Amino acid sequence: MTPKPEVIVVGCGGVGSAALMHLARAGVPVLGLDRFAAGHDHGSSHGETRIIRMSYFEHPDYVPLLQRSFELWEQLELSCGQPLYHETGLLQVGPPDGVVVPGVKRSAAEHGLAVEQLGPLDLAERFRGFQIPAGHEALFEARAGVLCVEDCVAAHLRVAVAAGADLRHEVRVESIEPCKRGVKITTDAGDFEAARAVICAGAWAGELLASLSLPLEVLRKSLFWYAGADEVYRADCGAPAFFFETEAGMFYGFPAFEAGEIKVAEHTGGTLLTDPLDLEHGVLPAEAERMETFLAGHLPAVATPHARHATCLYTKTPDEHFIVDRVPDAPQIAFAAGLSGHGFKFASALGEQLCDLTLGREGRSEAAFLSLERFH
Ligand SMILES: Cc1cc2nc3c(=O)[nH]c(=O)nc-3n(C[C@H](O)[C@H](O)[C@H](O)COP(=O)(O)OP(=O)(O)OC[C@H]3O[C@@H](n4cnc5c(N)ncnc54)[C@H](O)[C@@H]3O)c2cc1C
Known part of the structure; x- marks a missing residue:
């Protein structure tokens, strides 16, 4: 020592x-x-994976830090000789007057980032597994993907x-x-x-x-994996990571890699904890139900119920x-x-x-x- x-x-x-x-x-x-x-x-x-993206809906001021983060993750891959990042692209969906779509557009405009606005034809041809609610917009960021956490x-x-x-x-x-x-x-x-x-x-x-x-507030969060992914949700068939702002909350997920499981979680919600170690590790039926309702409406070809579940912690500031x-x-x-x-x-x-x-x-x-x- x-x-x-x-x-x-x-x-x-x-x-x-x-x-x-x-x-x-x-x-x-x-x-x-x-x-x-x-x-x-x-x-x-x-929990295996984390999304990394550049046109940051939370605030454009994060973008320079993200540019540096991307560089440093690449350097780390070179230093350790191991792939750490999959560039799957990211599909972001939400109402035009919501939080995600205007936020992504603002960051992209302020920092000159490439974000593609998708029409119904693009979605039907490129991202067949996803259903976009009427009146919602779909944006695609190719320079986004998944880190192996x-x-x-x-x-x-x-x-x-x-x-x-x-x-x-x-x-x-x-x-x-x-x-x-x-x-x-x-x-x-x-x-x-x-x-x-x-x-x-x-x-x-x-x-x-x-x-x-x-x-700070510590929240218990759940991750769900669904097995037997259809090819429309497989990274090797071009499926992206995704982030949806819906009326029920914000949901996001990861395409299936080798194991053939798609992973989905809810960014909103969660259970407040007073002690980070004192949490229910099992599945809360209401959470599983919320997830299945989201999937049925937006990724209808995912086979439910879930195959695996895990819990993880968010530590949130007021803003x-x-x-x-x-x-x-x-x-x-x-x-x-x-x-x-x-x-x-x-x-x-x-x-x-x-x-x-x-x-x-x-x-x-x-x-x-x-x-x-x-x-x-
Ligand atoms: C379900 C879920 C999904 C997420 N998805 C994404 C995503 O897609 N993209 C993204 O960017 N972020 C995502 N996040 C957030 C991201 O994972 C976290 O913000 C990040 O991992 C936090 O890192 P950290 O170093 O603060 O905490 P941790 O990685 O938890 O590290 C804290 C460390 O401190 C140690 N420690 C604590 N107390 C002590 C002590 N008293 N003595 C010694 N050691 C101590 C702990 O053991 C722990 O190893 C997600 C988080 C969760 C839970």
């Missing part, structure tokens, strides 16, 4: 694994700590360790306090000190950064934008929190941003809109 790490990264999931890699590659003696075993499914970075985390960790990072799983951090050397981290495996720390604790960020009273900053009274501690159910695609760039913040570099100015200031 590094006897005196310069930086300690607390939480080595989606964002923490990337921060660890960027710090190690910058030549910084760095220690990564995570409370669970590698590849665990207790947090927010499991567990492989991405594992790749960041592997490259970090190869670059000299010390990594310890199954060490639970109990407290983080400023001290003479910088930061004292108390864990169930003893105390550690470093000059600086990066906190990427996902659903546990509120607990570990309690003094900041971060306005559903991330918080990436330094602790105001202790600037030697940087953190990312409240990724609000859409943060994985950014993990590569946020890891770089946190590395910059930690090393006292300016960081990318385009991430400034994610600062803590808006809640204080």
Whole structure:
């Protein structure tokens, strides 16, 4: 173990694994700590796949960070010699006066991104498996696709360790306090000190950064897989990832890859948790029913009921934008929190941003809109 790490990264999931890699590659003696075993499914970075897209309906200011994220995911693929991304394209559907369609168009217009407006003929020829409600619009972004979430985390960790990072799983951090050397981290495996720390604790960020009273809510979310996918839902037959804004809520999903299962989830809804570990892992019948109603109306060739189900956690801020900053009274501690159910695609760039913040570099100015200031 590094006897005196310069930086300690607390939480080595989606964002923490990337921060660890960027710090190690910058030549910084760095220690990564995570409370669970590698590849665990207790947090927010499991379940096989995550959508990555560029014309961001949530806010156009995310686009420069997304451009950087795409670059960094590509570089990570080269570093680890493993494919991490499938460019499936993304079909986005919703009412013209809703949130998704105007948001996608705004981001595309502001940043000159290629987004195709699809007519009924395009849909019938290219995306036969999808039904678009009357009056809704369909947009297609070719430069979008699917990240293999567990492989991405594992790749960041592997490259970090190869670059000299010390990594310890199954060490639970109990407290983080400023001290003479910088930061004292108390864990169930003893105390550690470093000059600086990066906190990427996902659903546990509120607990570990309690003094900041971060306005975070943790939600239980469900993922459903449906077997025996028809070719209209197979990635190798040209099926895209998809995101639908409907009257009932927002639903999204992934085409079937080798296993032949299509995966679908609901972006809206979820059950509020007081303890991220205290959740019902089984299927809630009402959720399965909502999903089947969505499928029947929009992807009618999917064979129900589901074959597999898993749960995962969203950690939401009130405005559903991330918080990436330094602790105001202790600037030697940087953190990312409240990724609000859409943060994985950014993990590569946020890891770089946190590395910059930690090393006292300016960081990318385009991430400034994610600062803590808006809640204080
Ligand atoms: C169902 C679902 C679908 C999603 N779909 C998408 C999508 O399509 N596209 C997208 O971009 N995003 C998506 N997201 C969101 C995205 O996955 C998350 O925003 C992202 O993975 C969060 O990363 P994180 O590093 O904040 O959290 P995590 O990856 O959960 O990492 C936090 C880590 O901190 C560790 N930790 C916590 N407390 C301690 C402690 N006290 N001591 C030591 N270690 C600790 C945990 O063990 C964990 O490993 C989805 C999320 C879910 C749940």
